[in-house]
Amino acid sequence: MAKRFPENFLWGGAVAANQIEGAYLEDGKKLNVTDVLVGIMNQPDLKWNGSKWEPALVPNKKYLSHEAIDFYHRYHEDLEYMHQMGFKAFRTSISWGRIFPNGDEAEPNEAGLKFYDDLFDEMIRLGMEPVITLSHYEMPLHLLTEYGGWLNKKMIDFWMNYVTVVFNRYKGKVKYYMTFNEVNNIFRMPFAAGGVLDINPKNTERVNADLTMQQLYQATHYLFVAHAKTVKLGHEIDPEMKVGCMLSLSHIATYPYTCDPDDILGVVDHRRKHYLFLDVMCKGQYPGYVKRIWRENDVHVEMSEDELNTIANFTSDYIAFSYYRSTVYHKDAAIRVDTGGSAGLNNPYLKETSPEPWCWPVDPKGLRFVCNDLNDRYGLPLFIVENGIGLDEAVDENGKIQDDFRKRYIHDHLVQVQESIEDGCEIMGYLYWGPIDIVSAGTGEMRKRYGFVYVDRNNDGEGSLDRYKKDSFDYFAKVIASNGEDL
Ligand code: BG6
Numbered sequence: 001m002a003k004r005f006p007e008n009f010l011w012g013g014a015v016a017a018n019q020i021e022g023a024y025l026e027d028g029k030k031l032n033v034t035d036v037l038v039g040i041m042n043q044p045d046l047k048w049n050g051s052k053w054e055p056a057l058v059p060n061k062k063y064l065s066h067e068a069i070d071f072y073h074r075y076h077e078d079l080e081y082m083h084q085m086g087f088k089a090f091r092t093s094i095s096w097g098r099i100f101p102n103g104d105e106a107e108p109n110e111a112g113l114k115f116y117d118d119l120f121d122e123m124i125r126l127g128m129e130p131v132i133t134l135s136h137y138e139m140p141l142h143l144l145t146e147y148g149g150w151l152n153k154k155m156i157d158f159w160m161n162y163v164t165v166v167f168n169r170y171k172g173k174v175k176y177y178m179t180f181n182e183v184n185n186i187f188r189m190p191f192a193a194g195g196v197l198d199i200n201p202k203n204t205e206r207v208n209a210d211l212t213m214q215q216l217y218q219a220t221h222y223l224f225v226a227h228a229k230t231v232k233l234g235h236e237i238d239p240e241m242k243v244g245c246m247l248s249l250s251h252i253a254t255y256p257y258t259c260d261p262d263d264i265l266g267v268v269d270h271r272r273k274h275y276l277f278l279d280v281m282c283k284g285q286y287p288g289y290v291k292r293i294w295r296e297n298d299v300h301v302e303m304s305e306d307e308l309n310t311i312a313n314f315t316s317d318y319i320a321f322s323y324y325r326s327t328v329y330h331k332d333a334a335i336r337v338d339t340g341g342s343a344g345l346n347n348p349y350l351k352e353t354s355p356e357p358w359c360w361p362v363d364p365k366g367l368r369f370v371c372n373d374l375n376d377r378y379g380l381p382l383f384i385v386e387n388g389i390g391l392d393e394a395v396d397e398n399g400k401i402q403d404d405f406r407k408r409y410i411h412d413h414l415v416q417v418q419e420s421i422e423d424g425c426e427i428m429g430y431l432y433w434g435p436i437d438i439v440s441a442g443t444g445e446m447r448k449r450y451g452f453v454y455v456d457r458n459n460d461g462e463g464s465l466d467r468y469k470k471d472s473f474d475y476f477a478k479v480i481a482s483n484g485e486d487l
Helices: 071-084 110-125 141-147 154-169 190-194 213-237 261-283 288-296 305-313 364-378 404-422 471-481
Strands: 010-014 046-048 053-055 089-093 129-135 176-180 242-248 254-256 318-322 327-329 336-338 341-343 382-386 427-433 453-455 467-469
Touching (some): 053 141, 089 427, 110 129, 154 213, 176 213, 213 305, 261 364, 404 471
Parallel strands (some): 242 318
Antiparallel strands (some): 453 467
């Protein structure tokens, strides 16, 4: 019997405000966290003025996200492309700073609210369900420089103020929300993934140079409280609303290099760094293994009974996650983290990596592994809200962009999504990452292109911003039109 995708499967694509919109200081918006970064893996351009951090944008440095692909002004055209592919859903984020430019105001910025009103109306008009991330690696910079971001408990109130305004304003338009994009990367990228800034540093040369585990676990706790309160509020405002957590779960596809028990236990430890976020946001409990880490490292997270009750009672409605790659753990080898996930040793059983210079291993079965693992562990609906491949591409002499590699990548991953559904996983949808070329999050380049639609802009920021369909455009349209029967 043919394997089928569910009838209401949400096919589509995903982007993030700071990588696509541009207009970084328009209509009242002020600097965001990502505005002072070229890529989220870089140091932010902040300088210490003797008493606090302040923005220090470097003249002539290429902050491509400041203009990005100008989606802010061109979204009608871009959504039309998505519509032509038959998208049933489109994921983007709200730039918190458009709604509250400093983050601590009492009243929102109407121009920002209006922009998203119009954007969501257009998606709905084109038959796309808006799937909205409330914070995708960004927040008003002022909240970090003034308060330290999530190191400060006041953040929960600023956040709830923002979320209350958003939930009320878009009630009836937006059903699917997720809170913090890939918040499980906070330990490796505290500034961008965690929204954390040490505002009492000893080292004033380098941002967050001496952050402690105590600080990071405390910030994580505040994020957990904010997540649970967001779920609670969402259900109160609109019982139809679904609020998910959003995590980078390529990390779970970390395989042991050998059957040496130390490799096996090393993998257990590595995965737990990420399960922690799921365990708290989906099961509502701090797991025993983290309490051991706290004991052994003299970490004392301040938390009240009330907060723990909120965390226990208001868990995620679904798990949204990104999956790009897998990696291999060996007890004597270091593991790095990038936007694709964990990067340890190469896997000799995988045949391919993406081309230079990024060379991410291609492991479609890793996606099936992650889906099954999550289903067995949490039993919640799963939403694949990022999967895709970044390639260095150019228009050829015939005016075409041939991207067979991408078609194959999608095909192979969707086969594994189908297998996962057969295995019994409830999968809500598949949102391809970056359906139109956008600025890469990790390195801040245009050259790393994920799209079905090519955008004429290069790493120097030059180009007409014209859009062109790549070969994969028709391929993905066919997949959606057949509800995945014609892969
Ligand atoms: C995810 C992020 O980690 O990976 C996206 O949520 C990001 O924002 C994507 O763009 C791909 O990473 P990159 O660095 O290739 O853009």
